[in-house]
Amino acid sequence: MAKKQFKAESKRLLNLMINSIYTHREIFLRELISNASDAMDKIYYKALSDESIAFNPSDYYIKITTDKENRILTISDTGIGMTKEELDDNLGVIAKSGSMAFKEEHEIKDGYDIIGQFGVGFYSAFMVADEVTVITKAFGSDKAYKWHSQGADGYRIQEWEKDSYGTDIILKIKEKTEEEDYDQFLENYRLKAIIKKYSDFIRYPIKMDFTSRRLKEGSEDEYEEFIEERIVNSMVPIWKKNKNELSPEDYDNFYREKRYGFDNPLKHIHISAEGAVSYNAILFIPEKMPFDFYTREYEKGLELYSSGVLIMDKCPDLLPDFFSFVKGMVDSEDLSLNISREMLQHDRQLKIIAKNIKNRIKTELSNMLKDEREKYEQFYKSFGRQLKYGIYEGFGMNKEMLQDLLLFYSSRERKMVTLSEYVSRMPEDQKYIYYAAGESIERIDKMPQTELITDKGYEILYFTEDVDEFAIRMLMNYQEKEFKSVSSGDLGIDPDTDKENQDLEEKDKELFQYMKNVLGDKVKDVRASKRLKNHPVCLANEGDLTIEMEKILNAIPTDQKIKAERILEINNNHEVFQSLREAFANDKEKLDLYTHLLYNQALMIEGLPLEDPLEFSNNICSIMK
């Protein structure tokens, strides 16, 4: 029978797994046990919806046996098994979802993440074995098959004999090396410890044989050895346990066992709710953003169990989009098992649970913000953007839920601050919450538009993410204070108090009018600036659309390009203004040139492309001449 090749990506991943310097090789056992448990769940679930199938709980277990001499470790289950096609599909390709399109360097540096995030569980067997055999018989089928592989060079499938349905995973454990003591994976006491550590909550018994001694029958001093089968796991699922009995490591292990992520969760939330609907839930706020979080591949959702049986892998209705990063599970006895997915969506119980969960996550995040600021900021780095999307997408509908979870970088504190912190220190004469939008903190620091506001001693929030300004538009105001962009035409700062003499001479008005005519449609107006202190020029805008928003919207590929209403502001206290005046009086051609130069300077400061770089360059040359 011909040897089959693993799919190309699988091969790379497999090599990675085999050569991994992965520090916790022992987790292969957790992965294989989880698969076995899933396989039995599948029968259980079938039996619940199909009366012709009897489910006798004592028939379902995992058995782990060792053969030290031949270096064989076997993990057997009485689960649903696999057909030939399933063997090919499931064990021939890693990461069927196609989410393998991740960066090469990620793969090399961080082999670590991959294992958890892709569900490549089965392949972790190659971390400890140089040969893996799978013997399996699918439930309801009379044919059994053997799958065999020695690693990256491929696998073979052939017909085989097996009495009952289920799967045996047979590992030929690697020889002991200097770096790694593979022998430990053939020692029952070690295997038992690993199972206790990672798989204690598996609902099915995990059985192992232990050698014991007993008095020989009829004898008073002669002992004999005998084999005794014991169940090594406690079988009570973690969510059914009392919170006080559980340690943070228990939750961390559960997180890993479930492959929710390969980071350590930042926070766990354990809910045991009684009332209108009773349910248990364990939720996690991950520490790191999954690398596929902002791709289409990412599916939000919680695992949904009905009385301990998994009925849905990722139930999306349990999580609002703005909390899509939350991982975990919900188990309720009040959900009926026979309902279809569609009906599930309308299920009243499910809605109640979803609402409770949403509120609970919000409370936990608020508490984290209050009591564990550093941790919260770490969370925010990973998922803050998602909260902002939440405000934007709901047209502000989720305002109450989310606005106090927002953080922005502050010009004054030079760190992240909440809106309520900002408002609480606003001086009495300050009308608005000021923000500046730009690419980065460094860039915003240098924005000329911020000069007057900073001078007034007002704090500015820095918007460095593309979603920021859009989200704030939906928010409209916070504690009745409106948001105002530092680039907006009217800053709402009383002119008499800021700049000595705002009254322009009639002549200057004509000058500005002239400049406006030179620029034509490029700008809506040319004005004397009230906000500039040191810089000669900047762009401001009028209307709803800011220049930052224009940039973001125009980056979206459509035919329609949008343009914010631009106003060219000139600092009439700047030396340059004198030159403009002189040119206006004596040399109009020069003034045309200056006007174009200043406009282009303003564009550059905004990070906007020059409309005609060549002309700009020629203009500079002509004044150097």
Ligand code: ADP
């Ligand atoms: P994952 O479990 O994350 O899907 P794995 O690589 O561990 O990824 O397994 C791939 C698939 O192979 C599983 O989804 C399952 O369909 C099948 N499989 C693995 N182990 C078993 C088993 N013991 N019994 C039945 N099917 C299994």
